[in-house]
Amino acid sequence: MKRRVKGKxxxxxxxxxxxxxxxxxxxxxxxxAPTLWxxxxxxxxxAEVFEPKVRWIPKTPTMDNYVRAFALLPLVTLTLVxxxxxxxxxxxxxxxxxxxxxELLYALVLFTIMVPIYSSAVPLYRVIRAMGLIDTxxxxxxxxxxxxIGVFLLTQFFRSxxxxxxxxxxxxxxxEWTILWRIxxxxxxxxxxxxxxxxFANTWNSFFWPLxxxxxxxxxxxxxxxxxxxxxxxxxxxxxxxxLVMATSVIACLPTVVAFLILQRRFVEGIxxxxxxx
Amino acid sequence: xxxxxxxxxxxxxLWFLLPYFFLFSVFKLGPIIANFVVSGYDLDIVGKGSxxxxxxxxxxxxxxxxxxxxxxxxxxxxxVGPVNxxxxxxxALLLNQHIKGRTVARTAVFMPYVIMVTxxxxxxxxxxxxxxxxxxxxxxxFGIKPIPWLTSPSTAMIGIFIASVWWTIGYNTxxxxxxxxxxxxxxxxxxxxxxxxxLRRLISVILPCLxxxxxxxxxxxxxxxxxxxxxxxxxxxxxxxxxxxxVVQYLYVVGFRLFKLGYSxxxxxxxxxxxxxxxxxxxxxxxxxxx
Numbered sequence: 001m002k003r004r005v006k007g008k009x010x011x012x013x014x015x016x017x018x019x020x021x022x023x024x025x026x027x028x029x030x031x032x033a034p035t036l037w038x039x040x041x042x043x044x045x046x047a048e049v050f051e052p053k054v055r056w057i058p059k060t061p062t063m064d065n066y067v068r069a070f071a072l073l074p075l076v077t078l079t080l081v082x083x084x085x086x087x088x089x090x091x092x093x094x095x096x097x098x099x100x101x102x103e104l105l106y107a108l109v110l111f112t113i114m115v116p117i118y119s120s121a122v123p124l125y126r127v128i129r130a131m132g133l134i135d136t137x138x139x140x141x142x143x144x145x146x147x148x149i150g151v152f153l154l155t156q157f158f159r160s161x162x163x164x165x166x167x168x169x170x171x172x173x174x175x176e177w178t179i180l181w182r183i184x185x186x187x188x189x190x191x192x193x194x195x196x197x198x199x200f201a202n203t204w205n206s207f208f209w210p211l212x213x214x215x216x217x218x219x220x221x222x223x224x225x226x227x228x229x230x231x232x233x234x235x236x237x238x239x240x241x242x243x244l245v246m247a248t249s250v251i252a253c254l255p256t257v258v259a260f261l262i263l264q265r266r267f268v269e270g271i272x273x274x275x276x277x278x
Numbered sequence: 279x280x281x282x283x284x285x286x287x288x289x290x291x292l293w294f295l296l297p298y299f300f301l302f303s304v305f306k307l308g309p310i311i312a313n314f315v316v317s318g319y320d321l322d323i324v325g326k327g328s329x330x331x332x333x334x335x336x337x338x339x340x341x342x343x344x345x346x347x348x349x350x351x352x353x354x355x356x357x358v359g360p361v362n363x364x365x366x367x368x369x370a371l372l373l374n375q376h377i378k379g380r381t382v383a384r385t386a387v388f389m390p391y392v393i394m395v396t397x398x399x400x401x402x403x404x405x406x407x408x409x410x411x412x413x414x415x416x417x418x419x420f421g422i423k424p425i426p427w428l429t430s431p432s433t434a435m436i437g438i439f440i441a442s443v444w445w446t447i448g449y450n451t452x453x454x455x456x457x458x459x460x461x462x463x464x465x466x467x468x469x470x471x472x473x474x475x476x477l478r479r480l481i482s483v484i485l486p487c488l489x490x491x492x493x494x495x496x497x498x499x500x501x502x503x504x505x506x507x508x509x510x511x512x513x514x515x516x517x518x519x520x521x522x523x524x525v526v527q528y529l530y531v532v533g534f535r536l537f538k539l540g541y542s543x544x545x546x547x548x549x550x551x552x553x554x555x556x557x558x559x560x561x562x563x564x565x566x567x568x569x
Contacts, residue, residue, distance in 0.1 A: 016476075020375045024383045027369065031386040034444060035393075037412060038401050054415050090298035097291040105295075112306050114557065116505045118526050119550040120309035122316050122533060122543040127309060146301040176289045197392070207395050207508045208526070212534050242404050249397040260392045261385070 035253075042246035083145045083199050084192065091154030092180050096166065106155070109148045117143075117209060125212060139213045150195045157191035158184055197260055317547045321540035334544035344545065346520050347528040348552075350435065354524065355503040357439040358446075362499050363492070365443070366450030371480070373451065374458050384455075388448035395445070399512025402441035403428065406513075428514050431521035438509050438522055445509070446502070450495050457491030458484070493564055497557055504553050525549050 036056070044058040093099070094106050117124075124143055133139030165187075166179045174182070185192070317334055321327035338344055373384050390398070405411050406427035414424040427437040461484055469479045485492075507526035510516060516523035516531070525545065533542025 017377070020372065021377050021379075023372055024375070024377055024379060027372065028379075028383040028386040031390065031444065031448075034401055034405060035389065037405060038397075041404065054412050086298040086301060089294040093291045093294035097294065099291040108307065109302070112302075112310065114501065114553070115310050115550060116501075116526075116553065118505060118507075118529060119546040120306070120313050121529075121546060122321075122539045123309035123312035124305060125534075125539075126312075126316075127304065142301065143305040146298075146305040148302070148306070151298065176294075207511070208530070211511075211530075245400055246404070249400055253393045253397055257389060257392060260389065 038246050038249055038253075041242055042250045044243050080196065080199055082141070083147070083150055084195060086145060087150035087154055087195065088180070088185065088192075090151050091158055092176075092184065094151070094155040095158035096163075096179075096184075097176070109151055112148045113152060121208070121212065124209075128213060134213060136213075140210045143209060147199075150199060153195055153198075154188065154191055157188050161187050313543050313546055313550075316540060316543040319540040319543075321543075322537060327540055330540075334541050335548075337541065338544055338548060343520065343523065343528060344525075347523045347525045350520075350522060351504055351506065351524045351526075353435060354439065354442075354506055355500065357435070358442055358503050358506075359496075359499055361439075361443055362447050362450050362503075363495055366447050366495060367454050367488075367492075369447065369451040370454030370458060371484075373455060387451050390445050391448040393445065395508030396512050398441055398445045399509050402437070402444070402509075403513050406437045406440070429518055431519045434514050434518060434521045438506075438513055441509055441513065442506065450499065453495055454488065454491060457488045461487040493561075496560060496564065500556055500560060501553055504549065504556070525552075 040056050040058065043061045045060055045062045048055070048059055090109075094102065094109075128134055128139045128143070131139070133142070161184055165183055169179050169183055318329055318331055319327045320330045320333070369387055373380055373387065405413050408414060408424050408426045408429060411427070413427070414422075417425070425433060428434050465483050465487070466479065469483050474482070505526055506524050507530065510522050510524050510527045511530070514522045516527045526549070529542050529545035529549070532538050532545060
């Protein structure tokens with residue numbers, strides 16, 4: 001009797017496990033397929049792209065699209081360094097230093113997270129124009145470095161680091177700067193990893209703001225370049241070079257995907273510890 | 279003996295705050311405040327214009343296209359919101375099972391999120407293409423006739439919805455996953471000993487623990503859905519026949535194509551108000567149901 005119950009239980013568990021495994025495979029395939037289709041299309045010569053038969057592995061693979069797309073690749077890493085530096089300093093002040101008006105200032109920073117870039121686009125455009133930064137990379141990058149999400153993330157994380165550590169260091173004669181860079185930042189690696197991924201993805205991927213600032217090709221960033229390749233699509237059939245567009249897309253994705261794959265082990269951990277999830 | 283704080287000038291909080299707050303006030307807070315001022319002006323491309331008070335707001339009330347855009351945006355939210363929250367939770371629960379290959383699955387689900395929106399738009403435009411797109415190709419196997427996903431007003435928003443879910447649901451999944459790590463092990467074990475079924479455990483143990491996480495996910499989903507732009511811009515440009523014109527797409531066209539800067543700022547201000555009201559409403563509603 002008891003054995004039969006056990007057998008039933010085991011069978012049920014096996015069923016549940018295989019159901020989960022099946023779902024897992026299904027989800028993976030569904031989510032990966034579009035990306036793989038992009039890679040596949042990017043490797044096809046023009047004639048093959050519009051073949052009515054769906055062919056996942058190109059008949060005559062070509063790197064042609066990549067050679068042409070590479071010319072569009074820009075450099076947007078300045079923000080990353082700038083953002084991380086400014087955010088770390090500010091977060092340290094909010095988490096560890098005592099000064100008047102700290103709570104008020106922090107509330108102000110948090111408030112702006114809720115305000116979309118669109119709700120300040122016109123004045124921002126005028127500020128950038130007044131500084132003569134229209135059509136420059138600096139003009140694209142600076143407003144993005146002002147985003148508050150990184151400060152929030154790091155402050156939450158810094159708060160969770162035991163105060164005793166920095167007090168011990170202070171006894172040994174360390175000042176706040178040393179404590180920040182030698183003790184707090186090394187302990188905050190998971191949070192910094194999350195910040196790096198998010199900032200990198202946000203900067204590399206942001207679209208609305210570069211679209212406004214970049215008016216000639218000289219300062220165009222990748223997403224805007226993509227956008228303008230696409231806007232050619234509105235005009236007619238001759239511009240429909242999906243192979244080239246997909247190659248550009250693959251290249252465009254590479255940095256963030258690589259960054260994500262490198263940092264992903266720390267990712268869930270970092271979000272969990274920083275209290276980003278609220 | 280009183281300990282002296284900030285003996286060293288270099289250790290003053292000021293130096294820590296200065297770099298960020300310079301950027302913050304010039305590029306973030308300043309423009310946010312200035313936007314309300316600008317919305318009272320009749321600004322054109324050169325930035326010359328006169329103060330007209332609330333006239334822009336009055337115009338907005340009578341602007342048919344604005345209402346179309348607002349309606350479309352809310353429609354988009356009603357599609358994406360539930361799917362992204364419930365689906366995100368479902369995926370997180372699935373990816374939290376101890377099954378081989380879950381790391382691959384986790385990566386697959388989250389990866390789309392790090393892809394830039396233009397690429398998402400372009401890629402899905404290609405997948406949803408009515409004649410050559412693979413989605414219609416595979417639907418053909420089930421005897422479904424080609425659907426003009428992005429070229430028909432009745433399906434265009436659905437097309438944008440599909441692309442958006444693929445792109446963003448991984449973010450919610452990761453947040454829920456992180457929340458699941460914090461569910462106390464003892465509670466799960468206790469419920470196992472009590473012989474609770476997995477469904478019962480989900481409802482009585484796991485979901486209550488995920489409450490703060492759910493707050494965050496619902497709020498960010500609403501805030502970001504109301505700002506939908508990149509997908510629309512690359513996939514349909516707001517068409518066909520305004521079927522996918524969203525508020526941000528509209529304020530972009532008004533402000534930076536037609537260069538009616540003042541009016542664009544007005545639309546931004548109203549969008550901000552809508553976001554604020556909805557967020558506070560949701561926050562209040564969730565708080566009430568919890569208590």
